[in-house]
Amino acid sequence: MTIRLGRNLLTLTLLAAALVVPGTPAAAATAVPLTGVVPAPVSTTPAAGVTFTLSPTATVYADAAATDVAGQLAAILRRSTGYPLPIVLASGTPADGIALLLSGAPASVGAEGYQLDVSTSAVTVRANQPAGLFNGVQTLRQVLPPEIEAATVQPGPWTVAGGRIVDYPRFAYRGAMLDVARHFFGVAAVERYIDEITLYKVNRLHLHLSDDQGWRLVINSWPNLAVYGGSTEVGGGPGGYLTQDDYRQIVAYAAARYVTIVPEIDMPGHTNAALASYAELNCDGTAPKLYTGTRVGFSSLCVSKEITYTFIDQVLGEIAALTPGAYLHIGGDEASSTTAADYSTFMTRAQQIVAAHGKSVTAWHDIVNAPAQPSTIAQYWGTSTTNSAVAAAAQSGTKLVMSPASRAYLDMKYTRRTRLGQTWAGLIEVPDAYGWDPATFLSGVTEASVLGVEAPLWTETIETSADIDYMAFPRLPAIAELGWSPAASHDWTAFSGRLGAQGPRWRVMGVNYYASPQVTWQ
Numbered sequence: 343m344t345i346r347l348g349r350n351l352l353t354l355t356l357l358a359a360a361l362v363v364p365g366t367p368a369a370a371a372t373a374v375p376l377t378g379v380v381p382a383p384v385s386t387t388p389a390a391g392v393t394f395t396l397s398p399t400a401t402v403y404a405d406a407a408a409t410d411v412a413g414q415l416a417a418i419l420r421r422s423t424g425y426p427l428p429i430v431l432a433s434g435t436p437a438d439g440i441a442l443l444l445s446g447a448p449a450s451v452g453a454e455g456y457q458l459d460v461s462t463s464a465v466t467v468r469a470n471q472p473a474g475l476f477n478g479v480q481t482l483r484q485v486l487p488p489e490i491e492a493a494t495v496q497p498g499p500w501t502v503a504g505g506r507i508v509d510y511p512r513f514a515y516r517g518a519m520l521d522v523a524r525h526f527f528g529v530a531a532v533e534r535y536i537d538e539i540t541l542y543k544v545n546r547l548h549l550h551l552s553d554d555q556g557w558r559l560v561i562n563s564w565p566n567l568a569v570y571g572g573s574t575e576v577g578g579g580p581g582g583y584l585t586q587d588d589y590r591q592i593v594a595y596a597a598a599r600y601v602t603i604v605p606e607i608d609m610p611g612h613t614n615a616a617l618a619s620y621a622e623l624n625c626d627g628t629a630p631k632l633y634t635g636t637r638v639g640f641s642s643l644c645v646s647k648e649i650t651y652t653f654i655d656q657v658l659g660e661i662a663a664l665t666p667g668a669y670l671h672i673g674g675d676e677a678s679s680t681t682a683a684d685y686s687t688f689m690t691r692a693q694q695i696v697a698a699h700g701k702s703v704t705a706w707h708d709i710v711n712a713p714a715q716p717s718t719i720a721q722y723w724g725t726s727t728t729n730s731a732v733a734a735a736a737q738s739g740t741k742l743v744m745s746p747a748s749r750a751y752l753d754m755k756y757t758r759r760t761r762l763g764q765t766w767a768g769l770i771e772v773p774d775a776y777g778w779d780p781a782t783f784l785s786g787v788t789e790a791s792v793l794g795v796e797a798p799l800w801t802e803t804i805e806t807s808a809d810i811d812y813m814a815f816p817r818l819p820a821i822a823e824l825g826w827s828p829a830a831s832h833d834w835t836a837f838s839g840r841l842g843a844q845g846p847r848w849r850v851m852g853v854n855y856y857a858s859p860q861v862t863w864q
């Protein structure tokens with residue numbers, strides 16, 4: 343028995359196809375090699391002389407638990423092909439079309455990996471979990487012609503080179519961070535970024551939700567935080583904030599793409615927006631003015647006042663209730679106006695509060711200067727390859743996420759001439775972003791202590807989605823490859839060739855990327 347889904351979508355697609363202006367010039371789609379994928383798959387075996395061509399009457403077959411992923415794939419393919427691509431429930435090997443199956447994948451690909459088979463008659467993605475199918479679909483998009491990403495119907499032909507890819511990640515944590523505090527970015531911009539990072543199999547989005555310049559999430563028990571504390575941003579613009587419904591929408595959008603949101607409320611420093619919103623949070627009982635500059639390290643919650651802990655308990659409690667992910671990020675960086683003793687006292691209680699809400703802590707690596715709970719993850723953001731305190735913490739069991747600022751910070755300029763960004767951690771050209779190993783970067787730290795990588799994008803100088811794109815592309819795919827691909831595949835020449843093949847895709851998608859002269863763009 344087969345069940346047809348999505349008749350309305352199908353009709354709409356046919357209508358859209360009929361509306362395309364005849365004679366609109368468009369470049370003919372060309373076959374791309376199976377070996378051009380970013381991040382590099384674990385194994386790729388091309389089949390010489392075999393090519394699959396998507397037919398106008400093709401079906402997308404999917405296991406019942408894979409219809410959401412199938413729907414996402416079909417939506418992308420329908421826009422550019424104009425084909426109806428009905429989704430049909432099926433669990434066996436298909437004779438034709440595209441199939442997304444939750445059976446027959448090797449156990450070795452785990453929960454996030456997949457196997458992609460391309461024969462003359464069919465494309466089959468097999469995985470153990472829907473997340474693996476989602477990742478396989480991202481690979482399939484990259485082995486179709488770049489025009490597959492177009493928002494309007496293109497002529498095709500829609501070919502895929504034959505062969506097999508077997509693929510799974512090196513690290514469990516493959517993250518991006520977006521600072522929505524220094525400049526505010528709303529739901530549409532965050533969802534756009536989720537779409538972009540998932541192309542490269544990133545599975546965590548850390549949202550930096552509060553800082554000196556703005557508080558960006560409604561907290562019902564402390565309403566001034568968003569309404570007043572969110573009313574400006576760097577440079578004095580209007581700022582803004584997410585309602586709790588906005589945040590829920592982002593969490594759901596991310597979850598549908600197998601991305602976990604890691605929300606950050608930075609504390610005890612980076613808190614001027616909160617201190618300005620509530621006088622009682624200040625040791626002297628006086629609220630400072632809102633801040634629109636870019637200095638860091640001048641603000642601190644009042645460690646000696648009990649109201650401070652009521653505040654973080656209620657704030658983190660509301661966020662924990664909105665967040666399905668296991669981790670809350672409590673910042674902890676650059677607390678230079680908090681004494682070392684106060685910092686320890688504060689971070690100890692903050693970790694207990696997070697635990698009481700059923701979550702675990704992530705914090706910037708400064709937390710190794712306070713007693714860290716065994717489950718606390720430290721995010722390394724230094725520029726040095728030696729940090730004895732972090733190495734000692736790792737040796738006693740603290741897990742690390744690697745974001746060395748001199749490699750992984752997407753807000754650093756590429757060159758002196760880059761219009762956006764900062765330089766405090768150095769200039770980061772694409773080979774610098776790519777040329778390190780998360781497992782060996784820090785001396786005294788081994789792969790067993792490293793959960794993965796994250797590429798943070800701080801937004802002191804970043805104001806639009808086009809700015810985000812420009813700083814993230816192509817460095818975000820470079821960091822994503824360090825997180826996903828086997829260490830043995832690491833090779834700049836091969837990577838830059840595969841990266842250069844992404845350029846036509848980004849042009850079709852309207853992603854504003856930095857055309858680094860170090861990369862040979864197609």
Ligand code: TNX
Nearest residue numbers: 638675676706723753764800
């Ligand atoms: C340092 S890295 C910061 C941020 C800034 C960033 C700018 C870290 C944990 N703190 O507050 O936005 O540099 O590059």
